[in-house]
Amino acid sequence: MKIDSIKNGIVIDHITAGKAMQIYNLLGLDSMDCSVALIKNVSSSKMGKKDIIKVDADIDVDTDILGYIDPGATVNIIKNEVTVEKKKLELPEKLTNVIKCKNPRCITSTEQELPQMFKLTDKERKVYRCIYCETAAKKE
Amino acid sequence: MRSLIDILELDTTEIQQLIDKANDIIANPVKYSEKCKGKKLATLFFEPSTRTRLSFEAAMYELGGNVLGFSEAQSSSAAKGESIADTAKTTSCYADIIAMRHPKEGAPLVAAMNASIPVINAGDGGHNHPTQTLTDLLTIYREKGRLDNLTVGFCGDLKFGRTVHSLINALSRYENIKFVLVSPVELKLPSYVKETLKKNNLEYVQTTDLDSVMPELDILYMTRVQRERFFNEEDYLRLKDSYILRPERLNTAKADLAIMHPLPRVNEISVEIDNDPRACYFKQVLNGKYIRMALILKLLEVE
Numbered sequence: 543m544k545i546d547s548i549k550n551g552i553v554i555d556h557i558t559a560g561k562a563m564q565i566y567n568l569l570g571l572d573s574m575d576c577s578v579a580l581i582k583n584v585s586s587s588k589m590g591k592k593d594i595i596k597v598d599a600d601i602d603v604d605t606d607i608l609g610y611i612d613p614g615a616t617v618n619i620i621k622n623e624v625t626v627e628k629k630k631l632e633l634p635e636k637l638t639n640v641i642k643c644k645n646p647r648c649i650t651s652t653e654q655e656l657p658q659m660f661k662l663t664d665k666e667r668k669v670y671r672c673i674y675c676e677t678a679a680k681k682e
Numbered sequence: 683m684r685s686l687i688d689i690l691e692l693d694t695t696e697i698q699q700l701i702d703k704a705n706d707i708i709a710n711p712v713k714y715s716e717k718c719k720g721k722k723l724a725t726l727f728f729e730p731s732t733r734t735r736l737s738f739e740a741a742m743y744e745l746g747g748n749v750l751g752f753s754e755a756q757s758s759s760a761a762k763g764e765s766i767a768d769t770a771k772t773t774s775c776y777a778d779i780i781a782m783r784h785p786k787e788g789a790p791l792v793a794a795m796n797a798s799i800p801v802i803n804a805g806d807g808g809h810n811h812p813t814q815t816l817t818d819l820l821t822i823y824r825e826k827g828r829l830d831n832l833t834v835g836f837c838g839d840l841k842f843g844r845t846v847h848s849l850i851n852a853l854s855r856y857e858n859i860k861f862v863l864v865s866p867v868e869l870k871l872p873s874y875v876k877e878t879l880k881k882n883n884l885e886y887v888q889t890t891d892l893d894s895v896m897p898e899l900d901i902l903y904m905t906r907v908q909r910e911r912f913f914n915e916e917d918y919l920r921l922k923d924s925y926i927l928r929p930e931r932l933n934t935a936k937a938d939l940a941i942m943h944p945l946p947r948v949n950e951i952s953v954e955i956d957n958d959p960r961a962c963y964f965k966q967v968l969n970g971k972y973i974r975m976a977l978i979l980k981l982l983e984v985e
Binding site: 645649651655672675677 | 765767785786787788806
C-alpha cells in the first residue's frame with residue numbers, strides 16, 4: 543500500500559496499533575478539509591505493529607491529548623517534504639475537556655458547562671484526578 | 683487573595699500560626715472585638731448545618747463584622763438554576779469573604795475560581811472539610827500542648843468519614859504520630875488513605891477491638907456511622923452500634939485521654955461520658971469558633 547508523502551503537514555508515528563481511530567476523533571481530524579491518511583497495523587521493527595496518521599496541512603496538534611492517549615507516539619513536523627521537527631510526547635500535567643469525571647457526587651455532574659479538568663497526580667501509575675472532587679479517572 | 687479549600691493547602695507553620703492566633707483570641711477576646719468592623723461574611727449554605735454555620739456566624743460577629751447569606755439552597759437563586767460561578771461572582775459584589783457548604787464535591791473550588799474574594803470550604807459532600815480539621819488540631823493542641831509524639835485512635839466509620847481522612851492527612855506531617863484504626867471490617871480506612879501512611883513511613887495499627895488498644899491512646903477520635911452513606915438499611919442497622927463508648931470502657935484508658943468527636947453524635951458516645959473530664963467534644967465545638975476567627979483574620983489579611 544502506498545500513501546503519497548506530504549509537503550507541509552504532520553505525521554503522527556509510532557501510534558500503538560488500534561489507537562489511531564481514537565486519536566483521529568479526539569483531535570477533530572474528521573472535520574478537516576485537507577487529506578488525512580489513517581494507516582493501521584503497519585509493520586514495525588520496534589513495535590511489531592503500529593498505526594500512523596498523516597495530515598497534509600500545517601495544523602497545531604494538541605500534544606496534551608496525544609500524550610494522554612498514547613505517550614509513546616511521535617509527532618513529525620514536515621515542511622517542504624522535509625522533517626523539520628520531531629516531538630516526543632510526555633504525559634501532560636493537566637487535561638482539559640479530554641476525559642469526563644464519572645463521580646456522580648462531583649460538581650461537574652450537575653454543572654455541565656464547567657470545564658472537565660484533570661491533573662496528573664501519580665506519573666508512574668499514570669493516575670489523573672479530577673481537580674474538583676479528586677476522583678481518579680479510569681483510563682479510556 | 684487566598685482561599686481555603688483543602689487543609690493541605692496550609693503548611694504546618696501556617697497551621698501553628700492559626701493555632702497561636704486562636705489561643706490569643708481565647709485569652710484576649712476584647713482585643714479582637716472590632717478587627718472586622720465594616721466587613722461582611724457571606725455564608726452560602728446549600729445544605730443544612732448546625733455547628734459549622736453557627737460557628738462561622740458567631741466568629742464573624744465576635745470580630746465585629748456582619749453576616750449575610752442563606753442556609754438552604756431553596757432560599758437562593760440556586761433553586762432557579764443559577765450556577766456556582768455566577769453565585770460566587772454575585773456574592774463578591776456584596777461581601778468580603780465567603781464560607782460555602784455544598785453537597786457536591788468541588789463546588790467551593792468552583793466558587794474560589796470565580797469569586798474576587800476569599801472562599802472558605804465549609805464542607806463539600808464527603809470530600810473536604812478543612813475548618814473541621816483546623817478545629818480538631820486546635821483541640822489536640824490545647825489538650826496536649828503539642829501536635830507530635832501522640833498515639834491517636836480513630837474509631838467507628840473510617841471508610842466514609844471525611845473528617846477522619848482529613849485529620850489523618852494533616853497529622854501525617856508531624857513527627858512520631860502513631861495511628862490506631864478501630865473499625866468494623868466493612869468500614870475500614872480506604873486504601874488510598876493508608877497509602878499516604880505507608881508512603882510517609884508512618885506507624886499504624888488496624889484492629890476491630892477497641893478495648894485492647896484503649897490503654898495506649900492519647901486521643902480517641904470517635905465517629906458516627908452515617909445512615910446516609912449506606913445503600914442498604916440492613917447493613918446500617920448491623921453496623922451502627924459497633925462501638926458505643928460507655929463509661930466502663932474507659933476503665934483502662936489513660937487519665938489524660940482526650941475523647942473527641944466531630945458531632946453530631948447519635949448514640950456512639952453514651953451521654954454519661956459528657957461529664958467525664960476526658961470528654962472534649964463540646965470544647966471542640968467552642969474551639970471551632972475561635973479557629974474560624976483566626977482563619978477569617980488570616981484570609982482577610984487583618985493583623
